[in-house]
Amino acid sequence: MIPSIKQSKIFNRxxxxxxxxxxxxLAAPLIVVGxxxxxxxxFPSFPWxxxxxxWFFSDSGKKIGIFHDSELLGSIGLSIMIAFMATFFxxxxxxxxxxxxxxxxxxxxxxxxxxxxxxxxxxGVLLGxxxxxxxxxxxNYFEDYWMIDLEFLRPGITLVVIGQFAFITTIxxxxxxARLRKFDRTLEEAALNLGASPFVAVLTxxxxxxxxxxxxxxxxxxxxSFENFNTTFMLVGSDAPLTVAMFERLREGSTPVLNAIxxxxxxxxxxxxxxxxxxxxxxx
Amino acid sequence: xxxxxxxxxxRLGLWLLxxxxxxxxVLLIILPHFELLAFSLIDPEDQGFTFEFYLEFFQEPxxxxxxLRTAVMSILATILTLVIAFPVxxxxxxxxxxxxxxxxxxxxxxxxxxxxxxxTFGWMILLRESGVISNFLQWSxxxxxxxxxxxxxxxxxxxxxxxxxxxxxVPLVSTLDSLDDSYIEAGxxxxxxxxxVMREIxxxxxxxxIVSGCIIVFMLSLGNYLTPVLLGGKDSLWFTEQxxxxxxxxxxxxxxxxxxxxxxxxxxxxVWAGLKATGQSFTKTMG
Numbered sequence: 001m002i003p004s005i006k007q008s009k010i011f012n013r014x015x016x017x018x019x020x021x022x023x024x025x026l027a028a029p030l031i032v033v034g035x036x037x038x039x040x041x042x043f044p045s046f047p048w049x050x051x052x053x054x055w056f057f058s059d060s061g062k063k064i065g066i067f068h069d070s071e072l073l074g075s076i077g078l079s080i081m082i083a084f085m086a087t088f089f090x091x092x093x094x095x096x097x098x099x100x101x102x103x104x105x106x107x108x109x110x111x112x113x114x115x116x117x118x119x120x121x122x123x124g125v126l127l128g129x130x131x132x133x134x135x136x137x138x139x140n141y142f143e144d145y146w147m148i149d150l151e152f153l154r155p156g157i158t159l160v161v162i163g164q165f166a167f168i169t170t171i172x173x174x175x176x177x178a179r180l181r182k183f184d185r186t187l188e189e190a191a192l193n194l195g196a197s198p199f200v201a202v203l204t205x206x207x208x209x210x211x212x213x214x215x216x217x218x219x220x221x222x223x224x225s226f227e228n229f230n231t232t233f234m235l236v237g238s239d240a241p242l243t244v245a246m247f248e249r250l251r252e253g254s255t256p257v258l259n260a261i262x263x264x265x266x267x268x269x270x271x272x273x274x275x276x277x278x279x280x281x282x283x284x
Numbered sequence: 285x286x287x288x289x290x291x292x293x294x295r296l297g298l299w300l301l302x303x304x305x306x307x308x309x310v311l312l313i314i315l316p317h318f319e320l321l322a323f324s325l326i327d328p329e330d331q332g333f334t335f336e337f338y339l340e341f342f343q344e345p346x347x348x349x350x351x352l353r354t355a356v357m358s359i360l361a362t363i364l365t366l367v368i369a370f371p372v373x374x375x376x377x378x379x380x381x382x383x384x385x386x387x388x389x390x391x392x393x394x395x396x397x398x399x400x401x402x403x404t405f406g407w408m409i410l411l412r413e414s415g416v417i418s419n420f421l422q423w424s425x426x427x428x429x430x431x432x433x434x435x436x437x438x439x440x441x442x443x444x445x446x447x448x449x450x451x452x453x454v455p456l457v458s459t460l461d462s463l464d465d466s467y468i469e470a471g472x473x474x475x476x477x478x479x480x481v482m483r484e485i486x487x488x489x490x491x492x493x494i495v496s497g498c499i500i501v502f503m504l505s506l507g508n509y510l511t512p513v514l515l516g517g518k519d520s521l522w523f524t525e526q527x528x529x530x531x532x533x534x535x536x537x538x539x540x541x542x543x544x545x546x547x548x549x550x551x552x553x554x555v556w557a558g559l560k561a562t563g564q565s566f567t568k569t570m571g
Contacts, residue, residue, distance in 0.1 A: 005469065018372075026392070029403050100298070104294075104297075106302075115309050115313070116309065121503050125527055126544045227399040229510055262399075266398050270397065
């Protein structure tokens, strides 16, 4: 089954056709979503009524294009803001975690490492509700005993950022720690020998070395936050980020404006994916 | 600097780095889950200890049946994903070289950079009564009227397998990559058939990848919300939906907490069993 072992022609043909069908299966839903964004109809389905860009640009009538749909545009803005905040804090804490796990030995390290990995295996819905319950309890306590209203602990944007931060930090820690592990520490020692303080040595030698991993982790975090639904859905208040807004629309019955926004999302995440892959290539 | 001040500095650095990790894990992961546990065990009326919310789960058939159904379907989805992904991963790891390998692997990855919502929406367009496949069947004469392919268990299964495919392919490709071709050749030289080589050499080598892929896919299926709700329709009955209903719709946080902990218990149990059965460690599999 490897190139150096000859197989029968039928086997090879079956194998190749299996792979072709697999890729058809992978691509089919994305292709139809894209294609129906350009159908001049009120529903994302057949019959094909001819091509149009109305679902992107139309500003009046029955078809309101995505660039004039203030509700969806607002939710995109909100999602971007949430993603930036969650990513920023996640990468910051991840850098600290990476140094801790790669550079220090202390009792209980392996237990902490397991705990650090836990968010990966906790279902997102559960992470969301547990943070919801905990923060509401704290907010209630402050309200009952101190008469202080901690609005940010009630469902809303801050809580969404906190919830997403809770699990994307693990992923960025793994990415950054993997790069730090490959770092040649003699470079740092050289800086120390030349009179740099440990802090300066890390800042001028180690951090630049980690930069590709930090940027890669940031890209992954940004996408994970932007596309997250499960945790976000449990913690949203009245303002809906994009995934939640799209979900509500999908349940009401979809119009091709959802296809149009999906096309934009695919372009966006495609660009980020390519950026990330080329970054990984450079790193090697 | 004397040795003492250096040691002090190291200790200070250690504490500075430990602080954010501790705050994160304690405030956002550990305490919230203990809060959930407390909620599920304390009677909101008299603040006493109670098991009623767990008893409610076992007494109401809808609840435990949904739980069981979610577990069984998630296991099934995991097995299906493994069976479908394995030949693809093998081809990428062993049959392709250089540039084409990179391209085909990237083709596997790119769909998953797109939001799960978009992918699910795509399946809805394909499968619904007025959808692409229904239209194609009518056009080709295979069906006389519109065919509704959404809102069945098979559709949920399809959606689950599709969403988690990547998380199976990637670990499989990386373990199969590390298998030296000469072992496979040796297997054939010793007279083994395709099946023998697969069973005696390739699969045993791929076990770590299979285990980590299966764990991630199982967790993702168990915790999935979008796929069962959107592709399964009103009667989809997924356990995460029950949790959502209790928390957000009914505002019954005590019952919801009990459900949440049962889900956590189930997932930990199955992950632990999977690791034990194959002799893998959690840290190695996930990290």
